[in-house]
Amino acid sequence: MFACGDRVQVADTGPGQGVIDKLVERSSLLYRSDAWRQKLIAANATQVVMVVATEPSFSDEFVSRCLCAAESQHLKVLIVLNKTDIPAGLADARSRLASFVRLGYPVLELSALDNVDALRSLLVGETSLLVGQSGMGKSTLTNALIPEARAETREISEVLDTGKHTTTFARLYPLPEGGGLIDSPGMQTFGLVHLDNEALEASFKEFRPYAGQCRFRDCRHDSEPGCALREAAERGEIEGRRLRQFLQFRAECENGRRQAQGW
Ligand SMILES: Nc1nc2c(ncn2[C@@H]2O[C@H](COP(=O)(O)OP(=O)(O)OP(=O)(O)O)[C@@H](O)[C@H]2O)c(=O)[nH]1
Ligand SMILES: [Zn+2]
Numbered sequence: 001m002f003a004c005g006d007r008v009q010v011a012d013t014g015p016g017q018g019v020i021d022k023l024v025e026r027s028s029l030l031y032r033s034d035a036w037r038q039k040l041i042a043a044n045a046t047q048v049v050m051v052v053a054t055e056p057s058f059s060d061e062f063v064s065r066c067l068c069a070a071e072s073q074h075l076k077v078l079i080v081l082n083k084t085d086i087p088a089g090l091a092d093a094r095s096r097l098a099s100f101v102r103l104g105y106p107v108l109e110l111s112a113l114d115n116v117d118a119l120r121s122l123l124v125g126e127t128s129l130l131v132g133q134s135g136m137g138k139s140t141l142t143n144a145l146i147p148e149a150r151a152e153t154r155e156i157s158e159v160l161d162t163g164k165h166t167t168t169f170a171r172l173y174p175l176p177e178g179g180g181l182i183d184s185p186g187m188q189t190f191g192l193v194h195l196d197n198e199a200l201e202a203s204f205k206e207f208r209p210y211a212g213q214c215r216f217r218d219c220r221h222d223s224e225p226g227c228a229l230r231e232a233a234e235r236g237e238i239e240g241r242r243l244r245q246f247l248q249f250r251a252e253c254e255n256g257r258r259q260a261q262g263w
Contacts, residue, residue: 003029003040004170004182005127028073030129034191035259042129042170042182047076049123051132051141052097054081054089058133060096064245065190066131067105068203072195077105078122082137085111099239103206112140120145123175129182131190142183146173149183192249193256200253204246206238222247 002008007024030041030048048070052058063079070077079100081093097107108118119141130138142149149171170184192200201207207229215226221243232238 001040003031003043004184005043005045005129005172005180007044028075030069030073030075031194032069032187032190032192033194033256034189035193035256038194041131041184042172045073045075045127045129045182047078047123047126047128049078049080049119049128049130051080051082051130051136051138052093053083053136054086054093055083056135057089057092058096058136060099061245062133062188062190063097063100064242065192065249067100067205068192068195068200068249069190071203071205072199076126078128079105079107080119080141081107081109082112082141084109085114099241112137112144116141116144120175120177123179123181124177125179127172127180127182129170129184131184131187133188138183142173142181145181146175149173191252191256193253193260195253197250197253200250201246204242206242207246210238 002020002023006026008020009022009024010018011021012018026043028045029043030045031038032041033039048066050063050066050070052063067077079097081097084090101107108122110116110118123145130141132138170182172180172182174180195203202211210228210232213228214221214224216224219227219229221227221229229238229243233240233243
């Protein structure tokens with residue numbers, strides 16, 4: 001299986017023709033998965049740019065899931081709060097992003113319809129994957145950053161006769177300043193079944209200082225006495241909400257793996 005962003009060696013087989021000979025080793029691979037399917041999103045990305053907006057309202061659980069996927073591949077993360085020209089949802093969006101800011105994730109506010117220069121400068125030299133729920137403005141951002149993308153999207157929609165100009169597959173655009181931008185289809189879910197329990201726990205970066213500190217080595221951070229993570233949450237050092245999300249994602253991943261094995 002190949003993913004958008006893969007590098008390959010191609011052998012010439014004739015004029016204008018070739019076959020893929022070899023897949024060059026990937027520096028990163030992002031995918032989402034449930035019990036039944038793994039979907040490759042992008043290979044060799046160095047940065048995940050997560051787009052949220054003032055409206056429609058975004059899910060912070062979705063943001064946490066994307067962070068897990070990005071952290072598990074050791075990628076840089078940038079959160080973009082788009083549509084700041086719509087003031088109604090701004091205060092709410094900011095307050096829901098505050099906990100990610102406290103974790104150290106950068107948030108860039110902008111309006112894709114107005115000015116994307118601040119974002120452009122953060123993409124230089126990176127291969128950035130744009131992710132987000134539908135309607136957050138990924139395509140609008142891509143078009144603002146890469147004017148040729150607009151025509152291409154229209155052409156592809158016409159060829160495929162999809163009747164709408166929404167993104168249906170990931171696409172890598174080279175950036176004039178160096179690096180590239182991968183626009184991925186909007187998604188409403190982001191399954192993490194491919195992450196084992198250890199990888200999932202490590203992908204909550206604020207948990208890392210507590211790794212190995214629980215009384216029991218195989219602590220599930222659930223109801224065991226002497227759980228370093230639960231104690232940290234009680235002291236307010238980590239957010240209870242994030243710990244609950246971790247337990248929820250882990251249950252989902254364990255169920256997914258059980259289903260996949262036909263239990
Ligand atoms: N007011 C305002 N509207 C915006 C902005 N950016 C995007 N929009 C609008 O939001 C809607 C959704 O934008 P898209 O770029 O299609 O969103 P998307 O994330 O690509 O959605 P999918 O194709 O479903 O993945 C469109 O009507 C855009 O015109 C912005 O900065 N301000
Ligand atoms: Zn514990």
